[in-house]
Amino acid sequence: MTPFSRTGAGHGGIATLICGALAAGGLAAAGVTALEPKAASASSHREAPLISGTPQYDNTDVYAFVSPDKPDTTTIIANWIPFEEPAGGPNFFTFAEDAQYDLRVDNNGDAQEDLLFRYTFRTHVKNDKTFLYNTGPVTSLDDPDLNITQTYDIELLKLKNQYPVSRTKVADDVPVAPSNVGKASMPDYGTLRKQAIHQLAGGAATFAGQADDPFFLDLRVFDLLYGGNLSEVGNDTLKGYNVNSIALQVPNHLITESADQPVVGIWSTTQRKNARGQFRQVSRLGNPLVNEVVNPLKDKDTFNASAPKDDAQFLQNVTNPELPKLIEAIYKIKAPAEPRNDLVDVFLKGVKDLNQPPHVTPSEQLRLNTSIKPAAKPKRLGVLDGDTAGFPNGRRLTDDVIDASLQVVEGELLGAKNDLGDAVDKNDKKFGHSFPYLANPTEGSRGPLAKGVDSGNDVRSQLGDALRPAGATGSDDTGLIAMSAGAGAAGVLLVGSGLLWWRRMRNRAY
The missing domain is CATH 1.20.5 (Single alpha-helices involved in coiled-coils or other helix-helix interfaces)
Incomplete structure (x- = not known):
């Protein structure tokens, strides 16, 4: 839809094959959501009717990439709670206490998880006699003025045929980085972010907390595909919104089957406790855009509750994608012939000689070859532009999955060269150079100061003394x-x- 300039190898061999994953899975159709805008938006932001009403359990995106500064490790990032308005207090954004947030790894290609990293959260309130999230400026995660805090545990489960054979607690009571209320409340949020990075045994690291939403795109695609005349492209709809993130960095050898089989499949899920006290899966995400635009409304809630081993039930949604038909109807660009079997193999299996495990069982996962070294200069179109360290070989924070996906679904692999895209080529904030790589969240007080007001916060700084919990030093509560x-x-x-x-x-x- 908007042209862009390519550099690098471009269209040959593995690059051509890989991009099929995009067409079959992540892209195959902003179509469904264009017709039902209330049921979906973004990679997996509000993508299904049931989960859209419970954002604490709604997984928005998953990223998996070989760590650029530590190539012997893999970083997995999963985000929840779409469209967090930074100033959305006084009840700011917390992980649910009645949920299990899981990162799942299939290291032998059989469509079943072999490793499961489970995050569970607890909320702590120091003083319930105030409405405030913090009662004064917060300078550390254990600051008495940080009134509402969360901590989490991590369990590592090893499974066989989806049943746990061992369970190990690898972290206990790790502090969560808080919501970024504003500069008066958190004058140095970067320090709080650093304090929330926790080192684990064996060279692993973990982080949980608020972050800038790293997904970048123009969501107005749902207005019948950019307004029907391309007049709406170029606006990063997610600019200024935050998410709650979980990030885990682990040595490659801990998640791969062997040095000879370095490909892993990764996805995340959320389980919520029901009235009987049982946990039931309510959200699932691997590749971007799958449940968002591939599955029609009748399948969206089913997909969220399903496992990769049962993905054959959604095959028809991939072989006959809706998006090309919509583009043909609106822009008169001829849709590729169906069924799209050439794309199905790549999407469900990974790309041969790149990120396809031997004896693979077809299923929807974000597949990553951990032996591919990070690119010195990553290209936003990933494999489509000759950068085999990028999407769909895993997914980096900087990968432009929207442009790559649109180009492939419109026949890039079949000889129909195109430069389709949404004119949003990068995130509004720069990503970090070290774990957890995510940009800091936008602060709640990002607006301009009132007339005649300077940047001081003397009065607000005094609130902490008056609102300390019982038993604390200083004035009474x-x-x-x-x-x-x-x-x-x-x-x-x-x-x-x-x-x-x-x-x-x-x-x-x-």
Whole structure:
């Protein structure tokens, strides 16, 4: 839809084959969502009717890549809670306590997880007599002014035929990076982010907390594919929104089957506790855009509750994608012939000689060859532009999955060369050079200051002393400030009543 310039190898061999994954899976159709905008948006933001009403359990994106600064490790990132408005207080954004947030790894290609990293969260409140998320400026994760905090545990489960054969707790009571309330509340958020990075045994690391949403695209594609005349492209719809992220960095040898078989399949799920106390899967995500635009409404909730081993039930959605038909109807670009069997093999199996495991069972996973070294200069179109370290060989934060996907679904592999895209080529914030690589979240106080107000926060800094929990040093808890506020209100009421009486007296005829 908008042209772009390519560099590098481009269209041959593995590059051509790989991109089929995009067409079959992630792209095969902004179509469904274009017709039903309330049921979907973004990679997996509000993509299914049921999960869209429970954002704490809604997984938005999964990323998996060989760590650029530590190539003997793999970084897995999964995000939840789409469209977090930074100023959305006083109840800011927390992980659910009745959920299991899982990162799943299939290391032999049989469509069943062999390793499962399970994150579970607990919420802690220091003072429930105030409405505030923080009662003063927060300078550390254990700051007494950080009123609402979360911690998490990590369990590693090893499975066979989907049944656990061992269970190990690898982390306990790790602090979560808080929501970025604003500069008065968190004057140095970068320090809080660093304190939330926790080193694990064996050279692994973990992080959980708020981050800038790393997915970049123009979501107005759902307005009948960019308004029907391409007039709406070029706006990063997710700019300024945050997500809750889990990031895990693990040595490659811990997740691969062997040095001779370095390909892993990765996806994430959310399980929610039901009324009977049982956990049931309510969200699932591997490749971007699959449940978003490949599956029609009738299959979306089913997909979220399903496992990769059962993905044959969704095959028809891949072989007959809706998006090309919509593009043909609106823009008169002829849709490739169906069925798209050439794309199905790549999408469900991985690319031969790149990220396809031997004896693979077809299933929807984000497949990564951990032996491919990171690119010195990553290309946003990944394998489509000759960069085999990028999407769909895993997914890096900088990969432009929308442009690559649109080009492939419109026949790039079949000789129909095109430069389709949404004119959003990078994230609005720069990513980090070290774990967890995510950009810091946008702060809640990002707006301009009021007229006549400077950048000081002297008054707000004093709130902490008045609102400390019982037993803490300093002034007594909320009672003091409540009495002061009450006395002030009474004084205002008395003065106001006196002024009203005086005006009435002046207006009398005698």
